[in-house]
Amino acid sequence: MATGDSSPLRLSSRTSHFVLPKQWASMRKAEALEKETGKRVIHFEKGDFQGDEFYPAPHILEAASRAVHEGHVRYVPGPGLPELRDAIAEEATKRGRPTTRDEVLVTMGAKHALTQSLLTMIDVGDEVIFPNPGYPPDEFWITYAGGKVVYAPLVEPDFHFDLDSLKNLITPKTKMLIINSPQRPNGMIVGQLEEIAQICLEHNVMVLTDEIFSHMVYNPAEHKTIAAVDGMANQSILVDTFSKTYIMTGFRIGWCVANKELITAMDIFQQNSVTNVPAFVQLAALAGITGPQDHVLTQTARLQAKRDKTVELLNKIDGIDCQTPDGSFYVFPDIRGTGMTAQQFADYLIENFQVGVVAGTAFGDRGEGHIRLTYACPDEVLEEGLDRIRRGVENL
Numbered sequence: 001m002a003t004g005d006s007s008p009l010r011l012s013s014r015t016s017h018f019v020l021p022k023q024w025a026s027m028r029k030a031e032a033l034e035k036e037t038g039k040r041v042i043h044f045e046k047g048d049f050q051g052d053e054f055y056p057a058p059h060i061l062e063a064a065s066r067a068v069h070e071g072h073v074r075y076v077p078g079p080g081l082p083e084l085r086d087a088i089a090e091e092a093t094k095r096g097r098p099t100t101r102d103e104v105l106v107t108m109g110a111k112h113a114l115t116q117s118l119l120t121m122i123d124v125g126d127e128v129i130f131p132n133p134g135y136p137p138d139e140f141w142i143t144y145a146g147g148k149v150v151y152a153p154l155v156e157p158d159f160h161f162d163l164d165s166l167k168n169l170i171t172p173k174t175k176m177l178i179i180n181s182p183q184r185p186n187g188m189i190v191g192q193l194e195e196i197a198q199i200c201l202e203h204n205v206m207v208l209t210d211e212i213f214s215h216m217v218y219n220p221a222e223h224k225t226i227a228a229v230d231g232m233a234n235q236s237i238l239v240d241t242f243s244k245t246y247i248m249t250g251f252r253i254g255w256c257v258a259n260k261e262l263i264t265a266m267d268i269f270q271q272n273s274v275t276n277v278p279a280f281v282q283l284a285a286l287a288g289i290t291g292p293q294d295h296v297l298t299q300t301a302r303l304q305a306k307r308d309k310t311v312e313l314l315n316k317i318d319g320i321d322c323q324t325p326d327g328s329f330y331v332f333p334d335i336r337g338t339g340m341t342a343q344q345f346a347d348y349l350i351e352n353f354q355v356g357v358v359a360g361t362a363f364g365d366r367g368e369g370h371i372r373l374t375y376a377c378p379d380e381v382l383e384e385g386l387d388r389i390r391r392g393v394e395n396l
């Protein structure tokens with residue numbers, strides 16, 4: 001934040017990199033335009049579900065309400081309720097990373113798990129390899145901790161790591177590699193997990209694996225965790241969330257699994273910051289993870305159909321080329337055929353056709369030439385928004 005030394009606030013120098021999140025700039029712009037003009041905006045820029053068809057399952061809502069009424073409104077143990085930690089340990093074990101309760105921390109969403117992982121691991125001068133394009137909050141906390149962000153370019157069309165350049169980025173100062181599979185903003189699964197694991201094991205690099213879309217993966221693609229590769233259980237921090245799988249974005253609850261000493265350190269961090277995730281939220285999450293999973297399957301099928309429709313309609317537009325993502329609720333079409341930059345195209349769409357999208361450059365310079373659209377919205381909104389984009393391109 002450009003306050004300078006003369007600022008009467010005397011903010012910490014660690015805030016010198018603070019700017020409002022770039023990836024939400026489109027949302028701020030779309031909301032302002034909607035307010036000022038009263039025009040109906042199609043919100044493809046939001047990283048959230050929209051509409052009544054995406055709602056937590058009734059048994060999750062009932063568990064939350066029951067928990068509040070039964071008095072689960074006090075402080076509880078920092079790392080999470082034992083029964084929830086056990087259920088998460090079982091989930092991680094099913095993914096192939098044998099896990100016990102003391103290797104699990106329940107957090108305020110995946111974002112807080114990522115924050116705590118970075119703040120407990122990264123020293124001043126440590127290097128962290130970060131995918132480009134990637135998830136900006138990770139960069140934010142690496143910088144805050146005094147670490148250095150080292151960008152690993154993801155290679156199109158499927159946005160995989162290039163293993164040779166990955167190896168070349170490793171120095172004696174490299175402490176961590178961040179991966180996110182399926183990835184944001186492009187929805188592609190990270191391939192070559194075995195090879196990436198070997199590189200990290202050889203150089204003693206910790207892998208922070210963000211798996212928030214683990215259950216939003218579409219047939220025939222399959223979710224796999226690097227934490228399950230031989231030798232990686234103690235060399236990884238597996239992060240996931242209830243936000244996406246159980247449509248609980250507003251509940252703010254996620255988790256991570258790692259070596260128990262690391263979890264203890266992160267728990268100390270948690271107890272000194274947020275204290276604990278609210279018990280009634282944890283009990284709702286427990287109902288989600290231990291209850292019937294048909295809601296999750298229905299949601300995945302619904303999202304897959306919307307993904308297919310989105311990809312098909314975008315590919316019918318001259319100047320747009322959209323790969324089919326393996327998972328998540330995003331598409332990341334290539335718009336270079338329009339002759340515009342990502343930001344120009346995003347601005348053009350919101351200003352002239354009232355469609356909010358995020359410029360790919362909000363996620364790193366390798367996002368140039370792309371926009372990110374979230375398709376987790378009602379079909380009629382999806383169709384109208386895609387039609388506005390078609391008209392927008394035709395009008396160029």
Ligand SMILES: Cc1ncc(COP(=O)(O)O)c(C=O)c1O
Pocket residue numbers: 047108109110111112135180184210212240241242243249253254
């Ligand atoms: C890659 C990635 N990681 C983490 C998060 C944060 O998830 P949560 O809602 O669990 O904090 C998001 C949110 O969309 C995300 O896209």
